Amino acid sequence: MKIVIIGSGLAGLSAGYRLCKSNEVIVFERDPDIGGMAASYCLEHSGKKYFIERYYHHIFRSDSELLTLIKELGLEKKMLWLEAKNAYFVDGKNYPMSTPFEILHFKPLSTLDLVKLGLLVFRIRLIKDTTPYDRIKAKDWILDTAGKSVYENFFAPLMKSKFGDNADSVSAAWLIGRVKIRSDRGKEGEKLGYMRGGFNSLVEALAGEITVNGGEIRTGREVTEIVIKDNAVQGVVTGGEFIACDAVISTVEPVVLDAITGGKLGTLHETLRDIRYQGTACALIGLDVRLMKNGNYWLNIKADVPFGAVIEHTNYVPFEDYGEHLVYVTSYFQNEKSTLWTQKEEDVIESYMKGLERMFPEFSRSRVRWTKLYRRIDTAPVYEKGYLEKVLPFAAGPYGLYLAGMFSSTNYPERSMNGSVKAGFESAELLMKEKEIKSK
Ligand SMILES: Cc1cc2nc3c(=O)[nH]c(=O)nc-3n(C[C@H](O)[C@H](O)[C@H](O)COP(=O)(O)OP(=O)(O)OC[C@H]3O[C@@H](n4cnc5c(N)ncnc54)[C@H](O)[C@@H]3O)c2cc1C
Known part of the structure; x- marks a missing residue:
């Protein structure tokens, strides 16, 4: 069977990896x-x-x-579990937030608010099923359970930096999922996983498996149409060329899927148009000195700067692996009208530099070796109240069309590499099952 996969992110590559041994795969x-x-x-x-x-x-x-996949690909020896120091920058001061003890001594909150915060986190950790919280706004739920001060002084700046103007409409299910995963830490703090040599090793290993098994990965090839006739997939169009195939797995943003299927996905059409995505403008800066001398990896920010977090990668992964200090400065943005999307690259970098100068008086541009900016407009669905109803199925309707990606159930209430790998696998398994049923 000839299968076309649209998109070489982790969802597409994982699906290709599962299918390439018994099918002809083109990504x-x-x-x-x-x-x-x-x-x-x-x-x-x-x-x-x-x-x-x-x-x-x-x-x-x-x-x-994801961890099973890493093992399966023989990359387990590259896994590192490293301490990651977190802090919250509030009104010019740094508050360490790595251990439960530090969180419970967060000075901008009163003792009573800290108790309320602690109880809220405890309550969240007991929640097994987030489904009922999908229909409640995170803001309302925090106000009801922990009060105004905990909301305004703790959660609101974090949610604002993640969802901007959409922060007020985000579901409590998203918040609960996020707090659950970030509060899963021992007395000594949080250990996060990274692959020595970067996740590029995973991407390359998956791509290598596809090609070694006879599959193809063609880059610089945008799919402009999925051709559907008599409610069955016929093939795709890319670069003006029609490529016939038996099945398609699409991993692209819902609004793009709607466009390339010509709005023909029946009941899904409205949902595809209704799912909102947001973008991320992320600068990577190479420095010849450490930026955060206190060893922080992740710094959340409540301050008047055009970014929401500063992440010093080399305060987490050994500096020796790179030989230079690497710092991400990043912000989500809500739509294509945002200046983070419309401004020239150098202007975004300039605004980030000015923000760093305001936050870190000892920061000097003379220590910056290089800067890079990566911007994409489609980096995460906005998990608004009621989002669960918009989660897309793995089978799209027409025979032979499958969907896997950030919009899949495996990526709700928080999208992740794990969620996309799982989505890729589930779509591939469904495809193989339906193929078997048809061939009987
Ligand atoms: C700032 C940021 C930080 C993150 N941090 C983490 C983290 O720490 N841990 C974690 O687990 N996850 C993290 N994630 C999330 C993780 O990166 C994603 O969930 C995952 O990589 C998504 O994979 P995907 O294959 O579903 O989508 P994508 O990676 O978006 O892949 C879709 C692909 O389709 C291609 N495409 C689109 N349209 C077309 C077309 N018409 N024709 C052909 N190709 C097309 C795109 O170019 C893209 O390559 C982060 C994401 C961001 C933005």
């Missing part, structure tokens, strides 16, 4: 590189090449499908 990728949001830069320092993700990435111990 079409619009970008010049593979990996989608998990793609990396290949940089060089002192004549030594290294890979570093364009968007900061790490994994959690609960990412079971």
Whole structure:
């Protein structure tokens, strides 16, 4: 059976990996590189090449499908579980937030508010099923359970930096999922997973498996149409060429899927148009000195700067692996009207530099070796109240059309590499099952 996969992110590559041994697989990728949001830069320092993700990435111990895949590909020895120091920058001061003890001594909250916060986290950890919370706004739920001060002084800036103007409409299910995963830490703090050499090794290993089994990955090839006739997939159009196939797995943003199927997905059409995505403008800065001398990896921010977090990668993964200090400065943005999307690259970098100067008086541009900016408009669905009804099925309706990606059930209430790997596997398994049924 000939299968076309649209998109070479982790969902597409995982589906291709599952299918390539018994099928003819072709992956079409619009970008010049593979990996989608998990793609990396290949940089060089002192004549030594290294890979570093364009968007900061790490994994959690609960990412079971991803960890199993890493093992299956023989990459387990690359896994590192490293301490990651977190802090919250509030009104010019840094508050360490790595251990439960530190969180419970967060000065901007009163003792009573800290008790309320502690009880809220405890309550969240007892929640097994987030479904009932999908219909409640996170803001309302926090106000009801922990009060105004906990909301305004703790959660609101974090939610604002993640969802901007959409923060007020985000579901409590998303918040609960997020707090659950981030509060899963021992007395000594949080250990996060990373692959030595970066997640590029995973992307390359998956791509290698596809090609070694006779599959193809064609980059710089945007699919402009999925051809559907008599309610069955016939093939795709890319670069003006029709490629016939028996099945398609699409991993692209819902609104793009709607466009390339000509709005023909019946009942899904409205939902595809209704799912909102947001973008991320993420700068990576190479420095010859540490930015956060206190060793922070992740700094959340409540301050008047145009970004929501500063992430010092080399305060987490050994500096020796790179030979230079690597810092991400990042912000989500809500739509194509945002200046983070419309401004020239150098202007976004300039605004981030000014923000760093305001936050870190000892920061000097003379220590900056290089900067890079990666911007995409389709980096995460906005998990608004009621989002569960919009989660897309793995089978899209027409025979032979399957869907896997950030919009899948495996990625709700929080999208992740694990969720996309799982979505890729589930779509591939469904496809094989339906093929078997048809051939009987
Ligand atoms: C800033 C940021 C930080 C993150 N941090 C983490 C983290 O720490 N841990 C974690 O687990 N996850 C993290 N994620 C999420 C993770 O990167 C994603 O969930 C996952 O990589 C998504 O994979 P995907 O295959 O579903 O989608 P994508 O990676 O978006 O892949 C879709 C692919 O389809 C291609 N495409 C689109 N349209 C077409 C077309 N018409 N024709 C051909 N190709 C097309 C795109 O170019 C893209 O390559 C982060 C994401 C961001 C943005």
